[in-house]
Amino acid sequence: MHSQPSPAFGPQVLIRREFYLEQFTLEKEIEDLPVRLKKNQILNNVFLKTKIFHHSKSQKTMKHVILIFASLLAAVSVYSQAPNTWTLKAPFGGTARWGAVGFSMGSKGYLGTGSNYGVGPFTTTISGNMILL
Numbered sequence: 140m141h142s143q144p145s146p147a148f149g150p151q152v153l154i155r156r157e158f159y160l161e162q163f164t165l166e167k168e169i170e171d172l173p174v175r176l177k178k179n180q181i182l183n184n185v186f187l188k189t190k191i192f193h194h195s196k197s198q199k200t201m202k203h204v205i206l207i208f209a210s211l212l213a214a215v216s217v218y219s220q221a222p223n224t225w226t227l228k229a230p231f232g233g234t235a236r237w238g239a240v241g242f243s244m245g246s247k248g249y250l251g252t253g254s255n256y257g258v259g260p261f262t263t264t265i266s267g268n269m270i271l272l
Contacts, residue, residue: 237253238252238253239252239253
């Protein structure tokens with residue numbers, strides 16, 4: 140994504156923030172998040188932490204997802220435990236914004252709302268498998 144100068148508001152600076160995903164099992168605690176994630180927690184931004192659990196005993200070994208949301212969103216990265224690597228996924232299909240909301244349900248990820256300075260609130264919602272493992 141590129142930021143274009145706006146004649147009405149002067150040059151705009153695109154601030155890159157990332158969506159972080161980590162697979163974990165039921166036994167894994169949030170304190171065990173990768174060091175890269177902890178280092179990228181940005182001052183003055185609050186990260187929301189959401190654990191999604193399947194309560195069935197038959198799904199005990201199934202991997203689960205923890206989503207960490209930044210207040211500015213521009214790119215999506217996925218963490219894989221086995222090789223201990225981060226993979227940049229398809230770019231977020233919308234404009235970089237603050238106050239965006241994102242969540243996963245089933246096998247899909249959903250991103251929407253938010254605002255950017257000078258344009259006002261966004262009402263679009265983008266869904267797809269761009270953040271799936």
